[in-house]
Amino acid sequence: MNKPLIIALDFQEQTKCLNFLKSLMQQGYKPFVKVGLEMFINYGQDFIKALRDWDLPVFLDLKLNDIPNTVERTCEVIAKWNITYLTVHANGGSQMIAAAKRGLQTADNRTKLLAVTQLTSLDDNDLRNDFKIEMTSQENVFNLAQLAFKSGADGVICSAAENLEIKAKTSTNFLCINPGIRPAWSDRNEQKRVVTPTQAKVFQSDGIVVGRPITQAQNEIEAYRKIQGEWN
Known part of the structure:
Protein backbone atom coordinates (compact mmCIF):
# COMPACT_ATOMS: atom_id res chain seq x y z
CA MET A 1 0.00 0.00 0.00
CA ASN A 2 1.24 3.50 -0.79
CA LYS A 3 1.71 5.70 2.23
CA PRO A 4 -1.66 7.42 2.42
CA LEU A 5 -2.93 10.90 3.08
CA ILE A 6 -5.92 10.08 5.28
CA ILE A 7 -8.75 12.61 5.50
CA ALA A 8 -10.35 12.91 8.94
CA LEU A 9 -14.01 13.38 8.07
CA ASP A 10 -14.83 16.26 10.40
CA PHE A 11 -18.29 16.95 9.00
CA GLN A 12 -21.47 17.71 10.93
CA GLU A 13 -23.71 16.55 8.08
CA GLN A 14 -23.49 13.20 6.34
CA THR A 15 -24.79 14.58 3.03
CA LYS A 16 -22.11 17.29 2.97
CA CYS A 17 -19.46 14.70 3.71
CA LEU A 18 -20.58 12.34 0.96
CA ASN A 19 -20.83 15.20 -1.54
CA PHE A 20 -17.27 16.21 -0.70
CA LEU A 21 -16.05 12.65 -1.28
CA LYS A 22 -17.98 12.43 -4.55
CA SER A 23 -16.32 15.64 -5.71
CA LEU A 24 -12.89 14.22 -4.95
CA MET A 25 -13.67 11.01 -6.81
CA GLN A 26 -14.94 12.98 -9.79
CA GLN A 27 -11.52 14.67 -9.85
CA GLY A 28 -9.91 11.23 -10.14
CA TYR A 29 -8.93 10.79 -6.49
CA LYS A 30 -9.65 7.74 -4.34
CA PRO A 31 -9.54 9.28 -0.86
CA PHE A 32 -8.50 7.28 2.18
CA VAL A 33 -10.85 8.37 4.98
CA LYS A 34 -10.87 8.34 8.76
CA VAL A 35 -14.15 7.94 10.59
CA GLY A 36 -13.88 9.03 14.18
CA LEU A 37 -16.13 8.45 17.15
CA GLU A 38 -18.42 11.43 16.51
CA MET A 39 -19.12 10.47 12.90
CA PHE A 40 -19.59 6.83 13.80
CA ILE A 41 -22.04 7.60 16.61
CA ASN A 42 -24.02 9.91 14.33
CA TYR A 43 -24.17 7.70 11.24
CA GLY A 44 -23.21 4.19 12.32
CA GLN A 45 -22.40 1.05 10.39
CA ASP A 46 -24.47 2.10 7.37
CA PHE A 47 -22.09 5.01 6.83
CA ILE A 48 -19.10 2.63 6.88
CA LYS A 49 -20.91 0.38 4.42
CA ALA A 50 -21.54 3.33 2.07
CA LEU A 51 -17.85 4.19 2.07
CA ARG A 52 -16.86 0.58 1.42
CA ASP A 53 -19.45 0.29 -1.37
CA TRP A 54 -17.47 3.08 -3.04
CA ASP A 55 -14.35 0.99 -2.47
CA LEU A 56 -12.79 3.69 -0.30
CA PRO A 57 -10.21 2.57 2.28
CA VAL A 58 -11.48 3.30 5.79
CA PHE A 59 -9.62 4.03 9.01
CA LEU A 60 -12.13 3.51 11.86
CA ASP A 61 -10.77 5.50 14.78
CA LEU A 62 -12.82 4.30 17.75
CA LYS A 63 -9.94 4.08 20.25
CA LEU A 64 -11.45 1.02 21.92
CA ASN A 65 -10.57 0.71 25.60
CA THR A 84 -8.16 -0.97 6.64
CA TYR A 85 -7.32 0.31 10.13
CA LEU A 86 -8.93 0.11 13.57
CA THR A 87 -7.65 1.76 16.75
CA VAL A 88 -7.48 0.78 20.40
CA HIS A 89 -5.86 2.66 23.27
CA ALA A 90 -2.44 1.25 24.11
CA ASN A 91 -3.01 2.11 27.75
CA GLY A 92 -5.72 -0.56 27.80
CA GLY A 93 -2.83 -2.96 28.39
CA SER A 94 -1.19 -5.94 26.74
CA GLN A 95 -4.08 -8.36 27.29
CA MET A 96 -6.59 -5.99 25.72
CA ILE A 97 -4.37 -5.30 22.69
CA ALA A 98 -3.81 -9.02 22.14
CA ALA A 99 -7.56 -9.65 22.48
CA ALA A 100 -8.31 -6.99 19.85
CA LYS A 101 -5.86 -8.63 17.46
CA ARG A 102 -7.47 -12.03 17.99
CA GLY A 103 -10.88 -10.55 17.28
CA LEU A 104 -9.71 -9.16 13.96
CA GLN A 105 -7.98 -12.34 12.81
CA THR A 106 -10.54 -14.01 10.60
CA ALA A 107 -9.55 -15.98 7.52
CA ASP A 108 -10.22 -13.21 4.98
CA ASN A 109 -9.89 -10.07 7.09
CA ARG A 110 -6.96 -7.71 6.52
CA THR A 111 -7.82 -5.01 9.03
CA LYS A 112 -4.68 -3.75 10.74
CA LEU A 113 -4.73 -2.93 14.44
CA LEU A 114 -3.26 0.41 15.48
CA ALA A 115 -2.70 1.40 19.10
CA VAL A 116 -3.06 5.02 20.17
CA THR A 117 -0.02 5.96 22.25
CA GLN A 118 -0.62 9.47 23.55
CA LEU A 119 -3.19 11.90 22.22
CA THR A 120 -1.57 14.76 20.33
CA ASN A 129 -0.66 17.39 36.35
CA ASP A 130 -3.58 15.23 35.23
CA PHE A 131 -2.17 11.69 35.37
CA LYS A 132 0.75 11.99 37.80
CA ILE A 133 3.02 10.44 35.16
CA GLU A 134 6.59 11.68 35.59
CA MET A 135 7.79 10.42 32.21
CA THR A 136 8.08 12.90 29.37
CA SER A 137 5.60 12.62 26.52
CA GLN A 138 8.23 10.94 24.36
CA GLU A 139 9.15 8.42 27.06
CA ASN A 140 5.47 7.62 27.54
CA VAL A 141 4.93 7.19 23.81
CA PHE A 142 7.95 4.91 23.40
CA ASN A 143 6.87 2.76 26.34
CA LEU A 144 3.33 2.36 24.97
CA ALA A 145 4.60 1.71 21.44
CA GLN A 146 6.83 -1.13 22.64
CA LEU A 147 3.92 -2.54 24.64
CA ALA A 148 1.70 -2.46 21.54
CA PHE A 149 4.38 -4.10 19.38
CA LYS A 150 4.94 -6.93 21.87
CA SER A 151 1.17 -7.44 22.17
CA GLY A 152 0.60 -7.98 18.44
CA ALA A 153 -0.54 -4.59 17.15
CA ASP A 154 0.42 -3.72 13.57
CA GLY A 155 1.38 -0.17 14.41
CA VAL A 156 0.68 2.92 16.45
CA ILE A 157 -0.83 6.35 16.24
CA CYS A 158 1.86 8.83 17.25
CA SER A 159 3.44 12.17 16.50
CA ALA A 160 5.58 12.07 13.37
CA ALA A 161 8.59 13.31 15.36
CA GLU A 162 8.51 10.00 17.26
CA ASN A 163 8.47 7.69 14.22
CA LEU A 164 12.18 6.98 13.85
CA GLU A 165 12.72 6.18 17.52
CA ILE A 166 9.63 3.96 17.64
CA LYS A 167 10.77 1.99 14.61
CA ALA A 168 14.23 1.64 16.17
CA LYS A 169 12.67 0.25 19.36
CA THR A 170 10.21 -2.06 17.54
CA SER A 171 10.59 -2.85 13.82
CA THR A 172 10.96 -0.95 10.57
CA ASN A 173 7.73 -2.67 9.48
CA PHE A 174 5.81 -1.41 12.52
CA LEU A 175 3.40 1.21 11.18
CA CYS A 176 3.56 4.78 12.44
CA ILE A 177 0.42 6.69 11.42
CA ASN A 178 0.55 10.36 12.29
CA PRO A 179 -2.25 12.76 13.22
CA GLY A 180 -1.43 16.30 14.31
CA ILE A 181 -0.36 17.16 10.75
CA ARG A 182 -0.72 20.82 9.93
CA PRO A 183 0.57 22.50 6.75
CA ALA A 184 2.55 25.65 7.48
CA TRP A 185 -0.32 27.73 6.08
CA SER A 186 -3.03 26.32 8.43
CA ASP A 187 -4.03 26.83 12.08
CA ARG A 188 -2.68 24.48 14.76
CA ASN A 189 -6.12 24.34 16.48
CA GLU A 190 -5.77 22.44 19.80
CA GLN A 191 -2.91 20.25 18.59
CA LYS A 192 0.30 20.68 20.60
CA ARG A 193 2.70 18.27 18.89
CA VAL A 194 2.44 19.10 15.20
CA VAL A 195 4.55 18.71 12.06
CA THR A 196 4.01 19.59 8.41
CA PRO A 197 3.38 16.97 5.69
CA THR A 198 6.89 17.56 4.37
CA GLN A 199 8.42 17.00 7.81
CA ALA A 200 6.32 13.83 8.25
CA LYS A 201 7.82 12.44 5.06
CA VAL A 202 11.34 13.10 6.39
CA PHE A 203 10.34 11.30 9.61
CA GLN A 204 9.33 8.22 7.54
CA SER A 205 5.64 8.41 8.37
CA ASP A 206 3.60 5.45 7.09
CA PRO A 213 -7.13 22.05 7.06
CA ILE A 214 -9.02 20.16 4.32
CA THR A 215 -12.60 19.83 5.53
CA GLN A 216 -12.90 23.43 6.76
CA ALA A 217 -11.00 25.02 3.90
CA GLN A 218 -12.77 27.50 1.61
CA ASN A 219 -11.86 25.21 -1.28
CA GLU A 220 -11.70 21.69 0.14
CA ILE A 221 -10.53 19.97 -3.05
CA GLU A 222 -7.76 22.50 -3.63
CA ALA A 223 -6.62 22.11 -0.02
CA TYR A 224 -6.56 18.31 -0.44
CA ARG A 225 -4.60 18.65 -3.68
CA LYS A 226 -2.13 21.05 -2.09
CA ILE A 227 -1.48 18.82 0.94
CA GLN A 228 -1.24 15.74 -1.28
CA GLY A 229 1.42 17.57 -3.27
CA GLU A 230 3.41 18.40 -0.13
CA TRP A 231 3.11 14.82 1.10
CA ASN A 232 4.07 13.13 -2.19
Missing part, protein backbone atom coordinates in the same frame (compact mmCIF):
# COMPACT_ATOMS: atom_id res chain seq x y z
CA ASP A 66 -12.41 -1.90 27.67
CA ILE A 67 -11.88 -5.30 29.25
CA PRO A 68 -10.22 -7.79 26.86
CA ASN A 69 -13.29 -9.97 26.33
CA THR A 70 -15.50 -7.04 25.35
CA VAL A 71 -12.87 -5.64 22.98
CA GLU A 72 -12.29 -9.03 21.36
CA ARG A 73 -16.01 -9.55 20.68
CA THR A 74 -16.32 -6.02 19.31
CA CYS A 75 -13.39 -6.61 16.96
CA GLU A 76 -14.98 -9.85 15.73
CA VAL A 77 -17.92 -7.75 14.53
CA ILE A 78 -15.75 -5.02 12.99
CA ALA A 79 -13.65 -7.66 11.20
CA LYS A 80 -16.66 -8.29 8.92
CA TRP A 81 -16.65 -4.71 7.65
CA ASN A 82 -13.44 -5.03 5.59
CA ILE A 83 -11.88 -1.77 6.76
CA SER A 121 -3.57 17.22 22.44
CA LEU A 122 -1.54 16.16 25.53
CA ASP A 123 1.93 17.32 26.52
CA ASP A 124 4.35 16.86 29.45
CA ASN A 125 2.40 19.21 31.70
CA ASP A 126 -0.81 17.28 31.12
CA LEU A 127 0.88 13.97 31.96
CA ARG A 128 2.33 15.37 35.16
CA GLY A 207 0.54 7.67 6.69
CA ILE A 208 -0.66 11.11 7.75
CA VAL A 209 -4.08 12.17 9.02
CA VAL A 210 -5.38 15.63 8.11
CA GLY A 211 -8.82 16.93 8.99
CA ARG A 212 -9.80 20.57 9.37
Whole structure:
Protein backbone atom coordinates (compact mmCIF):
# COMPACT_ATOMS: atom_id res chain seq x y z
CA MET A 1 0.00 0.00 0.00
CA ASN A 2 1.24 3.50 -0.79
CA LYS A 3 1.71 5.70 2.23
CA PRO A 4 -1.66 7.42 2.42
CA LEU A 5 -2.93 10.90 3.08
CA ILE A 6 -5.92 10.08 5.28
CA ILE A 7 -8.75 12.61 5.50
CA ALA A 8 -10.35 12.91 8.94
CA LEU A 9 -14.01 13.38 8.07
CA ASP A 10 -14.83 16.26 10.40
CA PHE A 11 -18.29 16.95 9.00
CA GLN A 12 -21.47 17.71 10.93
CA GLU A 13 -23.71 16.55 8.08
CA GLN A 14 -23.49 13.20 6.34
CA THR A 15 -24.79 14.58 3.03
CA LYS A 16 -22.11 17.29 2.97
CA CYS A 17 -19.46 14.70 3.71
CA LEU A 18 -20.58 12.34 0.96
CA ASN A 19 -20.83 15.20 -1.54
CA PHE A 20 -17.27 16.21 -0.70
CA LEU A 21 -16.05 12.65 -1.28
CA LYS A 22 -17.98 12.43 -4.55
CA SER A 23 -16.32 15.64 -5.71
CA LEU A 24 -12.89 14.22 -4.95
CA MET A 25 -13.67 11.01 -6.81
CA GLN A 26 -14.94 12.98 -9.79
CA GLN A 27 -11.52 14.67 -9.85
CA GLY A 28 -9.91 11.23 -10.14
CA TYR A 29 -8.93 10.79 -6.49
CA LYS A 30 -9.65 7.74 -4.34
CA PRO A 31 -9.54 9.28 -0.86
CA PHE A 32 -8.50 7.28 2.18
CA VAL A 33 -10.85 8.37 4.98
CA LYS A 34 -10.87 8.34 8.76
CA VAL A 35 -14.15 7.94 10.59
CA GLY A 36 -13.88 9.03 14.18
CA LEU A 37 -16.13 8.45 17.15
CA GLU A 38 -18.42 11.43 16.51
CA MET A 39 -19.12 10.47 12.90
CA PHE A 40 -19.59 6.83 13.80
CA ILE A 41 -22.04 7.60 16.61
CA ASN A 42 -24.02 9.91 14.33
CA TYR A 43 -24.17 7.70 11.24
CA GLY A 44 -23.21 4.19 12.32
CA GLN A 45 -22.40 1.05 10.39
CA ASP A 46 -24.47 2.10 7.37
CA PHE A 47 -22.09 5.01 6.83
CA ILE A 48 -19.10 2.63 6.88
CA LYS A 49 -20.91 0.38 4.42
CA ALA A 50 -21.54 3.33 2.07
CA LEU A 51 -17.85 4.19 2.07
CA ARG A 52 -16.86 0.58 1.42
CA ASP A 53 -19.45 0.29 -1.37
CA TRP A 54 -17.47 3.08 -3.04
CA ASP A 55 -14.35 0.99 -2.47
CA LEU A 56 -12.79 3.69 -0.30
CA PRO A 57 -10.21 2.57 2.28
CA VAL A 58 -11.48 3.30 5.79
CA PHE A 59 -9.62 4.03 9.01
CA LEU A 60 -12.13 3.51 11.86
CA ASP A 61 -10.77 5.50 14.78
CA LEU A 62 -12.82 4.30 17.75
CA LYS A 63 -9.94 4.08 20.25
CA LEU A 64 -11.45 1.02 21.92
CA ASN A 65 -10.57 0.71 25.60
CA ASP A 66 -12.41 -1.90 27.67
CA ILE A 67 -11.88 -5.30 29.25
CA PRO A 68 -10.22 -7.79 26.86
CA ASN A 69 -13.29 -9.97 26.33
CA THR A 70 -15.50 -7.04 25.35
CA VAL A 71 -12.87 -5.64 22.98
CA GLU A 72 -12.29 -9.03 21.36
CA ARG A 73 -16.01 -9.55 20.68
CA THR A 74 -16.32 -6.02 19.31
CA CYS A 75 -13.39 -6.61 16.96
CA GLU A 76 -14.98 -9.85 15.73
CA VAL A 77 -17.92 -7.75 14.53
CA ILE A 78 -15.75 -5.02 12.99
CA ALA A 79 -13.65 -7.66 11.20
CA LYS A 80 -16.66 -8.29 8.92
CA TRP A 81 -16.65 -4.71 7.65
CA ASN A 82 -13.44 -5.03 5.59
CA ILE A 83 -11.88 -1.77 6.76
CA THR A 84 -8.16 -0.97 6.64
CA TYR A 85 -7.32 0.31 10.13
CA LEU A 86 -8.93 0.11 13.57
CA THR A 87 -7.65 1.76 16.75
CA VAL A 88 -7.48 0.78 20.40
CA HIS A 89 -5.86 2.66 23.27
CA ALA A 90 -2.44 1.25 24.11
CA ASN A 91 -3.01 2.11 27.75
CA GLY A 92 -5.72 -0.56 27.80
CA GLY A 93 -2.83 -2.96 28.39
CA SER A 94 -1.19 -5.94 26.74
CA GLN A 95 -4.08 -8.36 27.29
CA MET A 96 -6.59 -5.99 25.72
CA ILE A 97 -4.37 -5.30 22.69
CA ALA A 98 -3.81 -9.02 22.14
CA ALA A 99 -7.56 -9.65 22.48
CA ALA A 100 -8.31 -6.99 19.85
CA LYS A 101 -5.86 -8.63 17.46
CA ARG A 102 -7.47 -12.03 17.99
CA GLY A 103 -10.88 -10.55 17.28
CA LEU A 104 -9.71 -9.16 13.96
CA GLN A 105 -7.98 -12.34 12.81
CA THR A 106 -10.54 -14.01 10.60
CA ALA A 107 -9.55 -15.98 7.52
CA ASP A 108 -10.22 -13.21 4.98
CA ASN A 109 -9.89 -10.07 7.09
CA ARG A 110 -6.96 -7.71 6.52
CA THR A 111 -7.82 -5.01 9.03
CA LYS A 112 -4.68 -3.75 10.74
CA LEU A 113 -4.73 -2.93 14.44
CA LEU A 114 -3.26 0.41 15.48
CA ALA A 115 -2.70 1.40 19.10
CA VAL A 116 -3.06 5.02 20.17
CA THR A 117 -0.02 5.96 22.25
CA GLN A 118 -0.62 9.47 23.55
CA LEU A 119 -3.19 11.90 22.22
CA THR A 120 -1.57 14.76 20.33
CA SER A 121 -3.57 17.22 22.44
CA LEU A 122 -1.54 16.16 25.53
CA ASP A 123 1.93 17.32 26.52
CA ASP A 124 4.35 16.86 29.45
CA ASN A 125 2.40 19.21 31.70
CA ASP A 126 -0.81 17.28 31.12
CA LEU A 127 0.88 13.97 31.96
CA ARG A 128 2.33 15.37 35.16
CA ASN A 129 -0.66 17.39 36.35
CA ASP A 130 -3.58 15.23 35.23
CA PHE A 131 -2.17 11.69 35.37
CA LYS A 132 0.75 11.99 37.80
CA ILE A 133 3.02 10.44 35.16
CA GLU A 134 6.59 11.68 35.59
CA MET A 135 7.79 10.42 32.21
CA THR A 136 8.08 12.90 29.37
CA SER A 137 5.60 12.62 26.52
CA GLN A 138 8.23 10.94 24.36
CA GLU A 139 9.15 8.42 27.06
CA ASN A 140 5.47 7.62 27.54
CA VAL A 141 4.93 7.19 23.81
CA PHE A 142 7.95 4.91 23.40
CA ASN A 143 6.87 2.76 26.34
CA LEU A 144 3.33 2.36 24.97
CA ALA A 145 4.60 1.71 21.44
CA GLN A 146 6.83 -1.13 22.64
CA LEU A 147 3.92 -2.54 24.64
CA ALA A 148 1.70 -2.46 21.54
CA PHE A 149 4.38 -4.10 19.38
CA LYS A 150 4.94 -6.93 21.87
CA SER A 151 1.17 -7.44 22.17
CA GLY A 152 0.60 -7.98 18.44
CA ALA A 153 -0.54 -4.59 17.15
CA ASP A 154 0.42 -3.72 13.57
CA GLY A 155 1.38 -0.17 14.41
CA VAL A 156 0.68 2.92 16.45
CA ILE A 157 -0.83 6.35 16.24
CA CYS A 158 1.86 8.83 17.25
CA SER A 159 3.44 12.17 16.50
CA ALA A 160 5.58 12.07 13.37
CA ALA A 161 8.59 13.31 15.36
CA GLU A 162 8.51 10.00 17.26
CA ASN A 163 8.47 7.69 14.22
CA LEU A 164 12.18 6.98 13.85
CA GLU A 165 12.72 6.18 17.52
CA ILE A 166 9.63 3.96 17.64
CA LYS A 167 10.77 1.99 14.61
CA ALA A 168 14.23 1.64 16.17
CA LYS A 169 12.67 0.25 19.36
CA THR A 170 10.21 -2.06 17.54
CA SER A 171 10.59 -2.85 13.82
CA THR A 172 10.96 -0.95 10.57
CA ASN A 173 7.73 -2.67 9.48
CA PHE A 174 5.81 -1.41 12.52
CA LEU A 175 3.40 1.21 11.18
CA CYS A 176 3.56 4.78 12.44
CA ILE A 177 0.42 6.69 11.42
CA ASN A 178 0.55 10.36 12.29
CA PRO A 179 -2.25 12.76 13.22
CA GLY A 180 -1.43 16.30 14.31
CA ILE A 181 -0.36 17.16 10.75
CA ARG A 182 -0.72 20.82 9.93
CA PRO A 183 0.57 22.50 6.75
CA ALA A 184 2.55 25.65 7.48
CA TRP A 185 -0.32 27.73 6.08
CA SER A 186 -3.03 26.32 8.43
CA ASP A 187 -4.03 26.83 12.08
CA ARG A 188 -2.68 24.48 14.76
CA ASN A 189 -6.12 24.34 16.48
CA GLU A 190 -5.77 22.44 19.80
CA GLN A 191 -2.91 20.25 18.59
CA LYS A 192 0.30 20.68 20.60
CA ARG A 193 2.70 18.27 18.89
CA VAL A 194 2.44 19.10 15.20
CA VAL A 195 4.55 18.71 12.06
CA THR A 196 4.01 19.59 8.41
CA PRO A 197 3.38 16.97 5.69
CA THR A 198 6.89 17.56 4.37
CA GLN A 199 8.42 17.00 7.81
CA ALA A 200 6.32 13.83 8.25
CA LYS A 201 7.82 12.44 5.06
CA VAL A 202 11.34 13.10 6.39
CA PHE A 203 10.34 11.30 9.61
CA GLN A 204 9.33 8.22 7.54
CA SER A 205 5.64 8.41 8.37
CA ASP A 206 3.60 5.45 7.09
CA GLY A 207 0.54 7.67 6.69
CA ILE A 208 -0.66 11.11 7.75
CA VAL A 209 -4.08 12.17 9.02
CA VAL A 210 -5.38 15.63 8.11
CA GLY A 211 -8.82 16.93 8.99
CA ARG A 212 -9.80 20.57 9.37
CA PRO A 213 -7.13 22.05 7.06
CA ILE A 214 -9.02 20.16 4.32
CA THR A 215 -12.60 19.83 5.53
CA GLN A 216 -12.90 23.43 6.76
CA ALA A 217 -11.00 25.02 3.90
CA GLN A 218 -12.77 27.50 1.61
CA ASN A 219 -11.86 25.21 -1.28
CA GLU A 220 -11.70 21.69 0.14
CA ILE A 221 -10.53 19.97 -3.05
CA GLU A 222 -7.76 22.50 -3.63
CA ALA A 223 -6.62 22.11 -0.02
CA TYR A 224 -6.56 18.31 -0.44
CA ARG A 225 -4.60 18.65 -3.68
CA LYS A 226 -2.13 21.05 -2.09
CA ILE A 227 -1.48 18.82 0.94
CA GLN A 228 -1.24 15.74 -1.28
CA GLY A 229 1.42 17.57 -3.27
CA GLU A 230 3.41 18.40 -0.13
CA TRP A 231 3.11 14.82 1.10
CA ASN A 232 4.07 13.13 -2.19
